[in-house]
Amino acid sequence: MSSAHAQLPKAHCGIAGLDEITGGGFPAGRPTLLCGGPGCGKTLLALQFLVHGATACDEPGVFMAFEETARDLTRNVASLGIDLDALSTQGKLKVDHIHVDRHEMTETGDYDLEGLFIRLGHAIDSIGAKRVALDTIETLFAGFSNEAILRAELRRLFLWLKERGVTTLITGESGERTLTRQGLEEYVSDCVIALDHRIVDQISSRRLRVVKYRGSTHGTNEYPFLIDEDGISVLPVTSLVLDHEVSSERVSSGVPALDAMLGDAGYFRGSSVLVSGTAGTGKSSLAAHFAAAACKRGERVLYFPFEESPAQIERNMLSIGLDLHFCKSAGLLHFDANRPSLGGLEMHLLRMRKMIAACNPQVVIVDPLNSFIAGGNRLEVKLMLLRLVDYLKSRHITALFTNLTAGGDHPEETDTAISSLIDTWLLLQRIHVAQHRQRTLEIIKSRGMAHSDRISAFRLTAHGIALEALTGDKHADGDDV
Amino acid sequence: MSEEHAGPGAPAGEPEQSWALRLYVAGQTPNSIAAIANLHRLAKTHLEGRYTIEVIDLYQQPQRAEEDKILAVPTLIRKLPAPMRQIIGNLADTERVLVGLDLRPR
Numbered sequence: 001m002s003s004a005h006a007q008l009p010k011a012h013c014g015i016a017g018l019d020e021i022t023g024g025g026f027p028a029g030r031p032t033l034l035c036g037g038p039g040c041g042k043t044l045l046a047l048q049f050l051v052h053g054a055t056a057c058d059e060p061g062v063f064m065a066f067e068e069t070a071r072d073l074t075r076n077v078a079s080l081g082i083d084l085d086a087l088s089t090q091g092k093l094k095v096d097h098i099h100v101d102r103h104e105m106t107e108t109g110d111y112d113l114e115g116l117f118i119r120l121g122h123a124i125d126s127i128g129a130k131r132v133a134l135d136t137i138e139t140l141f142a143g144f145s146n147e148a149i150l151r152a153e154l155r156r157l158f159l160w161l162k163e164r165g166v167t168t169l170i171t172g173e174s175g176e177r178t179l180t181r182q183g184l185e186e187y188v189s190d191c192v193i194a195l196d197h198r199i200v201d202q203i204s205s206r207r208l209r210v211v212k213y214r215g216s217t218h219g220t221n222e223y224p225f226l227i228d229e230d231g232i233s234v235l236p237v238t239s240l241v242l243d244h245e246v247s248s249e250r251v252s253s254g255v256p257a258l259d260a261m262l263g264d265a266g267y268f269r270g271s272s273v274l275v276s277g278t279a280g281t282g283k284s285s286l287a288a289h290f291a292a293a294a295c296k297r298g299e300r301v302l303y304f305p306f307e308e309s310p311a312q313i314e315r316n317m318l319s320i321g322l323d324l325h326f327c328k329s330a331g332l333l334h335f336d337a338n339r340p341s342l343g344g345l346e347m348h349l350l351r352m353r354k355m356i357a358a359c360n361p362q363v364v365i366v367d368p369l370n371s372f373i374a375g376g377n378r379l380e381v382k383l384m385l386l387r388l389v390d391y392l393k394s395r396h397i398t399a400l401f402t403n404l405t406a407g408g409d410h411p412e413e414t415d416t417a418i419s420s421l422i423d424t425w426l427l428l429q430r431i432h433v434a435q436h437r438q439r440t441l442e443i444i445k446s447r448g449m450a451h452s453d454r455i456s457a458f459r460l461t462a463h464g465i466a467l468e469a470l471t472g473d474k475h476a477d478g479d480d481v
Numbered sequence: 482m483s484e485e486h487a488g489p490g491a492p493a494g495e496p497e498q499s500w501a502l503r504l505y506v507a508g509q510t511p512n513s514i515a516a517i518a519n520l521h522r523l524a525k526t527h528l529e530g531r532y533t534i535e536v537i538d539l540y541q542q543p544q545r546a547e548e549d550k551i552l553a554v555p556t557l558i559r560k561l562p563a564p565m566r567q568i569i570g571n572l573a574d575t576e577r578v579l580v581g582l583d584l585r586p587r
Contacts, residue, residue, distance in 0.1 A: 098550075105567040106578075108568055108578045108581060109573035110573070111554060111570045113553055115556065116553075118507060118540070118546040119547045
């Protein structure tokens with residue numbers, strides 16, 4: 001194995017997460033095999049690779065379409081905002097549709113596929129192409145009956161492409177026991193990427209894996225990816241480093257009395273806050289206070305409610321004197337409501353990252369986190385949160401997560417899995433005081449600041465949250481049961 | 482093998498119908514040379530006096546490969562009479578060429 005410091009030249013594909021996994025893109029000047037089942041996104045990925053080359057890298061591309069006609073292709077990607085016609089007229093992209101039908105021709109002795117080479121060579125020369133996509137070249141096997149000729153010609157084609165120094169993406173359908181039906185992986189040995197689309201518990205998820213990448217280090221996991229109106233996006237992984245810039249600026253929690261408990265100033269900007277508690281203890285109200293306070297400062301807030309609709313939240317908060325509708329119409333508060341069951345864990349994370357990148361908020365609220373925990377095992381959830389928290393920190397976003405804990409003796413326990421990721425952790429509880437139940441708030445931890453150890457009574461009034469000393473309690477321990 | 486021109490697939494009512502054949506090759510490869518020779522021999526035998534042959538070397542006119550949708554080389558196209566027929570290979574298998582050109586029943 002060669003050492004890493006003589007890295008191969010690479011061609012960016014423009015899909016952020018994928019360029020990170022491959023350490024900069026596909027091997028430049030060499031062929032890469034992209035395999036996967038029908039509808040897994042091969043054609044789209046190949047097109048995005050070419051379009052990125054043509055528009056961002058000054059590398060024109062040739063798309064040899066063996067399945068779709070140029071018109072179908074153009075129409076299909078128009079919905080993603082890609083204008084193939086415009087790129088063609090600018091001489092940045094050339095689409096050649098290759099139609100093969102065994103029934104339309106008779107084979108009478110020896111032949112080769114030099115016509116394909118000439119066609120491809122001419123297309124490359126006519127626009128000075130640096131990138132080529134062959135989608136899906138295996139279609140040729142349906143068109144020609146002489147498999148021996150075909151295999152020899154494919155081997156020759158891949159060598160020829162390498163000699164021409166064009167970065168090539170070759171797509172192939174997954175086979176039953178081989179990566180591709182016709183065993184193309186035998187001919188393309190530089191880089192192989194597998195795409196997969198699976199449905200587990202009625203939840204669809206797409207994954208991508210770098211099967212091999214000769215002469216380069218690469219991520220070996222399966223990485224989730226998403227296809228939406230912006231095309232393909234892959235969940236990047238490089239954010240797992242602890243080198244965020246930290247801020248000593250403080251932001252108000254929206255509850256003056258709570259700010260007082262937090263070293264008289266509130267949360268650190270760019271920190272992550274967890275509010276956990278049993279049902280009905282006021283977690284969402286605390287989150288909404290924080291959101292409203294941020295909007296009042298003129299900051300943008302992105303709110304991910306997973307259990308209530310935005311309208312319901314607005315109505316509920318109005319009852320305690322918070323006008324979120326005003327924040328919304330001022331363009332500062334954005335809701336992105338989704339049922340957690342609508343996608344897998346990573347799909348949510350991907351969506352959230354995209355929303356965050358688009359909205360560029362100073363504050364993000366996730367209410368509640370449990371929605372995720374229902375969707376995956378604890379380790380997965382923790383990893384996902386780690387990625388989310390890292391991402392938010394890298395963007396200096398102050399994040400507030402709520403978490404519903406089950407009632408019981410140790411309400412803190414359920415959250416220990418994620419507590420290490422959290423800077424400030426607030427616990428809301430209901431305790432019995434004399435003849436009635438009372439809500440309480442305590443700070444379990446708050447990194448880097450002096451904070452109160454007191455358990456406060458927590459009341460929801462028509463004018464918002466009020467914190468007071470516990471009734472009949474001089475030195476609260478909370479065990480007034 | 483018969484020497485007659487009119488097989489069952491040949492035009493019966495219009496014996497003077499003209500045949501336009503076009504052969505795509507790529508340079509002077511053995512397959513190209515064989516295909517050109519095979520085509521001329523076959524046309525002389527079966528289409529005497531009523532055919533034209535056009536040979537296109539794709540190395541000389543590379544744009545024709547895309548325009549005329551050529552993949553395999555050599556490729557023989559029967560342009561006339563309609564419908565168009567496409568035959569690939571060096572045309573060594575005369576029987577199959579005749580079938581492909583509709584000069585023999587399928």
